[in-house]
Amino acid sequence: MRILQWHCEYFRYKVTKPAMKNIPENRDEEEKEFRNVLVVLTCAEKNDIAETARNAIIAAEKHLKEVNADSILIYPYAHLSNDLASPSIAITLLKEMESFAKQRELEIFRAPFGYYKEFETKMKGHPLSELSKTIP
């Protein structure tokens, strides 16, 4: 799993249209805004398992505390790897991240998978505001 973490002053997204047939969740009207958020752009890869998803949340939680962000937004992002998991595995792993973060009592949100989305953001630009990781 590849993740790219941004500490953002704000982050808004809006679903524009489906990016695949058989979208695994119906969220085609969604539009959200977050403030002081850690956005975790997430790319599930082949061979990722539930433990990988949980490790990603552990990494994000550490980063959240370092930068003093209020919440985590899991944002599906296929552009970080050439070795993608299948859509059905990817959505399962994203949901595992969300449920594991809830168990840890983090303020967690998950943007929809399988849609094109526009986004608008201000990424803070301090030395810890952008991190990328390969999650084992």
Place this chain on the structure above:
Amino acid sequence: MRILQWHCEYFRYKVTKPAMKNIPENRDEEEKEFRNVLVVLTCAEKNDIAETARNAIIAAEKHLKEVNADSILIYPYAHLSNDLASPSIAITLLKEMESFAKQRELEIFRAPFGYYKEFETKMKGHPLSELSKTIP
């Protein structure tokens, strides 16, 4: 070379602080804004050569025309790979991209290398607005 291309309604960046000793160019006050721009987040990798840089511009030019953007912003982005070129090679390749784009009479800009930067953007969200590529 890994690139991530965004078609943005606007993209602003502002240098915040140096990210390394011996910054290869002194641009520590820089702040710029672009409209209807193709941002090419660029990560130079080991084994990249001048031809790789030129291939990246050829890919970006094709994308620029498809989405009808006005200009290209080369934006150094180390977060797209674990196999980075050295800083001295990376800056050479970024400059090669810039000069090759000028030869092709593209409207080209290059954000500074070696600095932390904040950015603010609206990424358009249409089906061709985000592309990632590994450039041979």
